[in-house]
Amino acid sequence: MDVVVVGAINVDFVVEAERLPGPGETVVGGDVSRHGGGKGANAAVAAARVGARVKLVGAVGADPTGVEALAELQAEGVDTAQVAVLPGTPTGVALISVAADGENQITVGAGANGALTALHVEAALTDALSGALPTGTCVLVSTEIPLPAVAAALRGARHAGVTCVLNPAPVVPGLAGLLEHEPLITPNRSEALALAGELEIPVDDVRRLSALLAHRTGSPVAITLGADGVAVFVEHEPEVVLAPRATARDTTGAGDTFNGVFAARLAAGDPLSVAARYGVVAASLSVEEVGARSGMPSAAAVEAALRR
Numbered sequence: 001m002d003v004v005v006v007g008a009i010n011v012d013f014v015v016e017a018e019r020l021p022g023p024g025e026t027v028v029g030g031d032v033s034r035h036g037g038g039k040g041a042n043a044a045v046a047a048a049r050v051g052a053r054v055k056l057v058g059a060v061g062a063d064p065t066g067v068e069a070l071a072e073l074q075a076e077g078v079d080t081a082q083v084a085v086l087p088g089t090p091t092g093v094a095l096i097s098v099a100a101d102g103e104n105q106i107t108v109g110a111g112a113n114g115a116l117t118a119l120h121v122e123a124a125l126t127d128a129l130s131g132a133l134p135t136g137t138c139v140l141v142s143t144e145i146p147l148p149a150v151a152a153a154l155r156g157a158r159h160a161g162v163t164c165v166l167n168p169a170p171v172v173p174g175l176a177g178l179l180e181h182e183p184l185i186t187p188n189r190s191e192a193l194a195l196a197g198e199l200e201i202p203v204d205d206v207r208r209l210s211a212l213l214a215h216r217t218g219s220p221v222a223i224t225l226g227a228d229g230v231a232v233f234v235e236h237e238p239e240v241v242l243a244p245r246a247t248a249r250d251t252t253g254a255g256d257t258f259n260g261v262f263a264a265r266l267a268a269g270d271p272l273s274v275a276a277r278y279g280v281v282a283a284s285l286s287v288e289e290v291g292a293r294s295g296m297p298s299a300a301a302v303e304a305a306l307r308r
């Protein structure tokens with residue numbers, strides 16, 4: 001199974017604190033740690049840990065942080081040949097606060113991720129997909145890179161005839177315009193609401209949100225529900241795939257874990273709800289350790305949890 005991920009690569013600076021600060025407030029926290037991050041890179045690692053062959057399309061700066069980020073990805077078995085190393089711009093950074101209940105707050109400095117062009121993505125994706133079999137391959141794209149680069153990835157995947165998953169995270173202006181590429185989308189509740197743009201739908205009306213989005217994309221929709229699992233909508237009614245109970249220490253990267261593992265299982269040929277179940281179990285394991293990638297499980301760990 002082959003997964004090509006197109007998305008951001010960051011270094012995360014994490015501070016743990018009792019609670020998150022309000023606007024204008026300073027909270028004195030505890031432990032500080034540095035982790036590999038970025039929604040694209042995290043999903044790539046999640047897919048690689050469950051055994052997919054993964055290529056990452058993205059960008060880092062020509063700085064020591066970029067060198068370290070690529071080395072970390074390569075150590076996970078992720079192919080970084082299509083990651084651009086851009087001089088004159090720093091590697092992306094995320095400043096993350098994690099509260100005692102596992103909730104987080106993230107501010108991203110895009111750096112090189114923000115300089116990724118449609119032209120680079122188009123060429124990189126063509127290279128990454130050359131020789132790949134449409135049936136055993138999935139392209140996964142997230143929106144922490146400029147929208148023209150995202151659109152280029154969606155077009156490229158469609159042109160190649162491979163399954164394409166769009167994780168519409170984070171919400172950015174113009175997000176809904178991406179639906180014209182008819183991707184299979186994996187929004188959380190608030191991303192689904194932003195994509196729907198229908199203010200009269202309550203954020204927890206997953207049934208109406210998924211039906212509306214599936215109608216607009218002409219593709220299935222999977223709405224992630226955090227600790228409640230994921231709602232998969234294929235035709236008429238969403239099927240809720242429940243998440244196992246987890247003790248959340250840090251929910252950072254749980255969505256990326258779901259997406260990476262979901263894409264890996266779709267590439268392996270699993271039906272949607274089976275791939276979603278695998279993804280949800282992996283995500284629930286990932287929140288038990290601090291750091292986006294720290295708790296991401298192996299295939300064996302997911303299978304053991306599935307049997308419990």
Ligand code: RIB
Pocket residue numbers: 008010011012036037038039042093094106108144252253254255256292
């Ligand atoms: O989804 C989690 C990720 O969002 C973090 O790793 C951070 O880098 C931001 O991109």
Ligand code: NA
Pocket residue numbers: 250252253286287288289290291292293294295296
């Ligand atoms: Na984690």
